Amino acid sequence: MAKVAFLGLGVMGFPMAGHLAKAGHEVTVYNRTAKKSEDWTGKHKGKHGATPAEAAKGAEIVCCCVGNDDDLRSVVYGDKGAFAGMGKGAIFVDHTTASATVARELDAAAKKLGIGFLDGPVSGGQAGAENGQLTIMVGGDAATYAKAEPVIKPYAKAITHMGPAGNGQLTKMVNQICIAGLVQGLSEALNFAQRAGLDTDKVLATISKGAAQSWQMENRWKTMAEGKFTFGFAVDWMRKDLGICLAESKNNKARLPVTALVDQFYANIQNRGGSRWDTSSLIQLLQKD
Numbered sequence: 419m420a421k422v423a424f425l426g427l428g429v430m431g432f433p434m435a436g437h438l439a440k441a442g443h444e445v446t447v448y449n450r451t452a453k454k455s456e457d458w459t460g461k462h463k464g465k466h467g468a469t470p471a472e473a474a475k476g477a478e479i480v481c482c483c484v485g486n487d488d489d490l491r492s493v494v495y496g497d498k499g500a501f502a503g504m505g506k507g508a509i510f511v512d513h514t515t516a517s518a519t520v521a522r523e524l525d526a527a528a529k530k531l532g533i534g535f536l537d538g539p540v541s542g543g544q545a546g547a548e549n550g551q552l553t554i555m556v557g558g559d560a561a562t563y564a565k566a567e568p569v570i571k572p573y574a575k576a577i578t579h580m581g582p583a584g585n586g587q588l589t590k591m592v593n594q595i596c597i598a599g600l601v602q603g604l605s606e607a608l609n610f611a612q613r614a615g616l617d618t619d620k621v622l623a624t625i626s627k628g629a630a631q632s633w634q635m636e637n638r639w640k641t642m643a644e645g646k647f648t649f650g651f652a653v654d655w656m657r658k659d660l661g662i663c664l665a666e667s668k669n670n671k672a673r674l675p676v677t678a679l680v681d682q683f684y685a686n687i688q689n690r691g692g693s694r695w696d697t698s699s700l701i702q703l704l705q706k707d
């Protein structure tokens with residue numbers, strides 16, 4: 419069992435840190451809003467630190483799941499940042515969905531301090547975090563990965579080493595590009611079925627057994643048909659992720675015409691007050707005319 423720190427107790431981080439404690443690791447948590455740290459220690463065996471540096475002190479592995487590139491920098495750098503508290507040989511595992519650029523930057527900064535760095539964004543959503551069933555795509559040195567992989571297993575269904583630092587984030591971008599087009603396709607299909615007067619439950623039961631099947635279809639079709647969106651993966655987060663994909667595509671010259679279009683559709687959802695709605699709310703743009 420390892421001495422582990424977990425920084426960022428949001429929708430994802432709170433249950434992920436809980437799985438580490440349940441697995442028997444000695445866990446110290448940090449959260450910017452202290453109340454969540456207190457809630458966590460009230461529910462799980464472990465301690466909390468007042469700063470990222472304090473939580474990370476003496477930890478072999480420091481896991482993190484905050485919002486975006488700048489949030490990540492703010493918990494890592496500076497006197498109170500995680501790197502200041504970590505000793506040589508310790509490993510920082512970042513689960514934030516961030517850019518490949520910040521992953522490479524943190525990897526270089528960590529190396530100068532004798533710290534290991536892995537970018538390990540996750541897929542599987544809130545339910546995946548709560549059930550310990552996340553898919554984790556990891557970038558970083560192979561030796562660092564080999565040491566960290568057994569420790570983060572309690573919240574994973576699958577963990578894959580994708581190559582050097584940044585490759586975890588690049589893989590997550592591929593994931594989000596797939597989802598963007600897919601959710602728009604699903605929205606158009608369901609809206610078409612409704613306007614055609616079909617029984618949408620029957621349509622789902624039939625086509626989900628064929629080539630159109632997807633996680634989004636299985637898990638979102640019914641709530642989309644019912645117009646329920648106040649749960650799940652927020653549109654604000656998706657726009658952040660698609661922004662990262664579109665910025666990266668300028669570096670590697672990949673064309674993302676559908677992704678760029680769907681990103682604009684999500685901007686329309688934000689303008690309608692749907693920033694915190696689930697990404698499946700795209701269908702609303704087809705229904706209100």
Ligand SMILES: NC(=O)c1ccc[n+]([C@@H]2O[C@H](COP(=O)([O-])OP(=O)(O)OC[C@H]3O[C@@H](n4cnc5c(N)ncnc54)[C@H](OP(=O)(O)O)[C@@H]3O)[C@@H](O)[C@H]2O)c1
Pocket residue numbers: 426427428429430431449450451454483484485486488489490492493513514515516540541542543544650651652655
């Ligand atoms: N939710 C999902 O379904 C899902 C799925 C896959 C990946 N992700 C990714 O996972 C990450 C976290 O998502 P989430 O849903 O857990 O978000 P969330 O519930 O909004 O939690 C964000 C966490 O980051 C902390 N934080 C944000 N900015 C910070 C800063 N500048 N300094 C210190 N702490 C800061 C927040 O602290 P406070 O409590 O003080 O605000 C909170 O603990 C995001 O990158 C997201 O894209 C989310």
